[in-house]
Amino acid sequence: MNQVKVGSRRSFDHDSKVTLKMVADRAGVSPSTVSRILNGTAVVSDDKREQVDKAIAELGFVPNPVARGLAGGRTLSIGVVAQVIDSPFYGAALGGIEEVLGPAGYSPLFMSGHWNAAEETRCIDVLRARRVDGIIMLTGRVGDSALKTVARSLPVVVTGRHLKAPNLYSLSLDNVAGGRLATEHLIAQGHRRIAFIMGVPNHPDAAERQKGYRAALEAAGLPFDPALVLPGQFSEESGLRATERLIDSRVPFSAIFAANDQMAFGAALALYRRSLRVPDDVSLVGFDDLASALYTIPPLTTVRQPVRELGRLAARAMLELLGGRRPQMAVPQPLVIERESTRRTHPG
């Protein structure tokens, strides 16, 4: 009845210098066989497989990914280029990516592109030098053709654009629909003068959300007033500044739709500073539904973007690509989460 106490030791106590060759010796087979069993690369007789499994367990063998990477070309690591690692938006996406890559045996290698094409290119270079097996690009500014070029040698999945190319998968949230939903929500509550803080002007997300905003106005027969759309930078600070400008401009408005939550947070502060109450005086809608949107005062009505889910889907798509399959991911539709920052306009 003696039990083999395999795996009961705290793993990093023993020097993990156990090599595949040691396993092979112990099992009485060749290294090639062990390798094949490890990789499921070929059919191996049951008895050999058994012995090898036993040897692996007894020795506590863990394959060395570095050697694997050199020999086989696979490093089991995936490069992820985000824009800013310490942003609530990217943090959520990275969390989702990590969540699916880890269990699949892959390690994410995160890098920040800082909204800068040159830096993104540098990130890609570093990642390629490190022989990652694939690259996940979260939005970013590098050109589509550059991305396609990368995809010639590595699978790539990219979010925030629509791009078709071999070995490349793109997936994005429906920003037009989201923008439309937010605006419709406000219109349904009786708002007629709805300001829009749009985020980085040449950013596709910003442009698409604006398109939704305009579509909703049009559908409701409301005029589009350029004086009501303010540029922003997707940051709290820029939302604050835009709102101040809006108020100072004396253009009448009863609601603000900010193209992301962070700008909405800034807008809320600007309104507070100018003694305008939310939602009594001004209704406010954000976009993203960051975790913190639930804890603003008042809690923010916003368009839910499944950011974490998007990260998960991107990672799954990468796994598909890696497996030689064609990914087919369905990104959930945006929906408005009504909280307490919006309300019907006063009848007057």
Add this chain to the structure above:
Amino acid sequence: MNQVKVGSRRSFDHDSKVTLKMVADRAGVSPSTVSRILNGTAVVSDDKREQVDKAIAELGFVPNPVARGLAGGRTLSIGVVAQVIDSPFYGAALGGIEEVLGPAGYSPLFMSGHWNAAEETRCIDVLRARRVDGIIMLTGRVGDSALKTVARSLPVVVTGRHLKAPNLYSLSLDNVAGGRLATEHLIAQGHRRIAFIMGVPNHPDAAERQKGYRAALEAAGLPFDPALVLPGQFSEESGLRATERLIDSRVPFSAIFAANDQMAFGAALALYRRSLRVPDDVSLVGFDDLASALYTIPPLTTVRQPVRELGRLAARAMLELLGGRRPQMAVPQPLVIERESTRRTHPG
């Protein structure tokens, strides 16, 4: 006047299959020499060095870190185990780490331990299997002795504890001082009944901040009332719950000190829900000074923790350790940032 247009191509356009051997051939030297020049491992005659540099530039050679890792034992990657990658707190620290590691030629490998010793251990195992050159541990629950064991084979820097061991460097923020500062600030404003939401009870940070809280009360001759201290989980949600419990308990209080900003955000919402105004009815102080603390309504008075700087320092300490030096980092002292969530008690 023909210019050599080295490096002007978009780097990932050419297949980076240039090997060290190709460089050696072109320069007419042996691979060993190229390697030594790359690593500054030995003195090499100027003319050879020149030829090699030229060949490297012409070929656009980039050393393969994977091969380097296998052969030399250095992978130029650093494992970083945080607790939750999508948390404002860890995001900031990771940003700081990335900021200094990148330019030094190292790539961070981030993993999340999820506040769980077993998972942290798994992270460390994965990281070691990947042959990282060092490990940075952001707080975490694994035992001190386990960490020391790891340090026997790898340099480790750990935050949030005081630990002395060869090849290991620990650095932490002065939580006792921070807790004291926050409490003193409130006392100076006339508050006598100061509630404390403490965060995960057995977490060292929480315990230390509480120690500071008690020290300040004592120094001011104020009684310590256990009914005023509430457990929390460092999350917004837990801050909200704790505050609701506090209010329901009918214990009188005029101020709340939350052991981190996220709990303070939750507390603010709970107060709002119960129609208690900040700071008119209750003063509120947080801890950390997250970027978003500036945008709460009203903006949160808090104890500034240089979290991003802590990340930078941890990374620098790692670089020192890697260079065989003894790090000597001075972590900035906490200080209270007075904003608008606190005010003097009413004279009555």
Add this chain to the structure above:
DNA sequence: CTGAAAGCGCTTACAG
């Protein structure tokens, strides 16, 4: 089904 051998791209004693 399974070995022996070569090779992935570097580094590092070991000898000059």
Add this chain to the structure above:
DNA sequence: CTGAAAGCGCTTACAG
């Protein structure tokens, strides 16, 4: 100061 050689720990044609 500099080569030739062995080796890091795997994988993968190539032959049975």
